[in-house]
Each structure stands twice: as structure tokens, then as C-alpha cells.
Amino acid sequence: MGCIACSNAVFGQGNSNNTGNGGIHSIRGRIYSPNGRTLDRTIKVELQSTTLPTKSVYTDRNGAFAFTGLTPGSYTVVVDAGELFETAREYFLIDNEVQTGSIRVAPIPKNLNAPIYLQPKRGETLRNEVLNAKWSAVPREAVQHLKRGFELLQAGKVADAESEFRSSIAAAPNFAPAYAALGSLELKTGKIENAVESLKQAIRYDAEDFDANLNLGIAYFNLNKMKEAEPFLVNAAYLNSFSMMPHYYLGLIFSTRNDGEVAQRAFEKVRELDGGKSFPIIHKYLGRIYLHKQMNKEAVAEFETYLKLLPSAKDAEAIRKEISLIKARSNSTNYAPA
Secondary structure (H helix, E strand, O other): OOOOOOOOOOOOOOEEEOOOOOOOEEEEEEEEOOOOOEOOOOOEEEEEOOOOOOEEEEOOOOOEEEEEEEOOEEEEEEEOOOOOEOOEEEEEEEOOOOOOOOOOOOOOOOEEEEEEEOOEOOOOOOHHHOOOHHHOOOOHHHHHHHHHHHHHHHOOOHHHHHHHHHHHHHHOOOOHHHHHHHHHHHHHOOOHHHHHHHHHHHHHHOOOOHHHHHHHHHHHHHOOOHHHHHHHHHHHHHHOOOOOHHHHHHHHHHHHOOOHHHHHHHHHHHHHHHOOOOOOHHHHHHHHHHHHOOOHHHHHHHHHHHHHHOOOOOOHHHHHHHHHHHHHHOOOOOOOOO
16 A cells, blocks of 8 residues: 555664765764663764764754764773763764775665663762662662673673673563563564563563653554554653654654554644654655645645755655756745745
């Protein structure tokens, strides 16, 4: 079945610097507190390079960020989240593609993605890490395994982190955060069926876990189980009204159902939350929806915003031609540039 707006959705997109430095690559990530939960505020993130000017963006309220339009080079993502945390640094290398022979092959965009886990400064007590009433009866061993798992994940030791999360569950079989952490890791490493089971357990023991609801919805989406995904994404949108991710995926789901009205509202909500900067592609989706409804002026405005945010998109030239055709079809009385 066709859809009004379709895409290969990418987990972990966030506010982005779309001007970049003239390249086609990107670095994306999400910032977590030491207990594995996302922070309830935006954080400034810098992208440093020895040869290029420093760039900065702010995360969305779900901790996601993105730097796009990057050229090959060595980069450092630096996160200074305030006096309670150590400054976090993650290093990325985008290498040049080697061309051989007389035929040049078009470069392939590299999309690097990594979670960043903040660490509390020595001697400081992190307020949102104090165990709440739900966790008060959890064995200390389970909490220690969970924290160790996050530390290992921060160090890039994925297999060891997974082992720690499983040890945390073994020590406390009703410990929702451990299931949520394991499910999130499984989702990111492509073990989607396993992620579904882990995240279902997290929600079983804590129905108000935002990350578990969001990730379970995304896992079902990636399995093409749209009916199952929808309620968890709706729950996530309710639990965190500032997060764009649930609305983005709900928009995709209703697009596949050709329900343009609901998809439109979902994508418009994403646009409302941050101007669509985190998900430039929603402007193309909205343009398609508006065009289908013969809202030509609005469609052109969305397509033009899409091109402004992603000037080097693969379909940029096709979109420019489409804008010209729409304007040509529209007479001067019902079209005025936005």
C-alpha cells in the first residue's frame, strides 16, 4: 500500500546544525543521566575540530542532538551539563573514501550515532539519581549492576554492558529500569524481537516509564507492527509532552495508513515543538499532505523549509522543480509566497 509520506526512520534524531561545513555526513546522539534516564532540560552540545570552527546545538527535551552536513575529519562532541556533571567527550572519525581506477564512485553518507552518558562529579549527589519510593526496596546489588552497565556502555563496551543489565535483572526481577536499559540497548543493536520482550517487562513493572514506552513503540514500528506500536507511542507522548519522537513516529504510522488528517496533526506537533529542525523531513511530508489537500501555498512553504534545512538532500533538485510546477499551476490570486 502506498502512503502519503514514507521514510526509513532513524532512531535518536535531535536538534541539528544543518548548515554543517559543506559535507554529507552526520553525527547524532542522545544524552542520558547516570541513572540512564533522559534529562528534563535542554543541554548545549559542541562539535569541535582541529581544522574547522566549533559548532554548537541544543538537545531537544529527550536529550537528542545532531550535527549534519559534515565533511570527513576528526571530531569531538563535548557536553558540559553543569556543575553536577563531568564534562563528557566523545571522539568520532569520518574518514575519506578511497577512490580507485578511473571511475569515481559517489560518496556514501556516513551517519555516526552514539549515546552519551553523563557522570556525576566526584563528591556531588545527583538529585535525580536519588532512589525514589519505587526503587527503595531494590537490592543495592541490582542498582550497582545497572550503574556499571551504563558506565560500560559509555566506554563503548556493549557486550559487557548488556551482561551488567542482565545481572541487574537477575538481582531484582521486578527492576523496571534494568529491563528498560536492556531493551534500549537491544533496540540499538538490532535485536528488535528481544527488545520488545525486555521493554514489555519494563512497562509491566513501571507503566509510566517514558523511555520504555517510546522504545517499545519504535521497536514495534521497526517490525512493521503499526497497530501494536500506536498505543505505546501515544503513552509516551502523554508521559513527556515535550518530546517530539512519539509524534514523529505516530505521523509515520498514520501516513502508512493514508490517514492524512491525523498524520498532519502529528507532524505539525513536531514542527510546533522545535520548528521541525530535529526532523527536516517532516516538512516534505507536510508538503505532500498539503499538496494532496490542494493547499498549494502551504505546500510550497513546507517544501522550501525542507530545502533550507537540507540544501544538499538527494531529492533537493526534484523538490525545486516541483515547487516551480506548483507555482506555475497556481494563479496569482490564490498563491502568494510565504
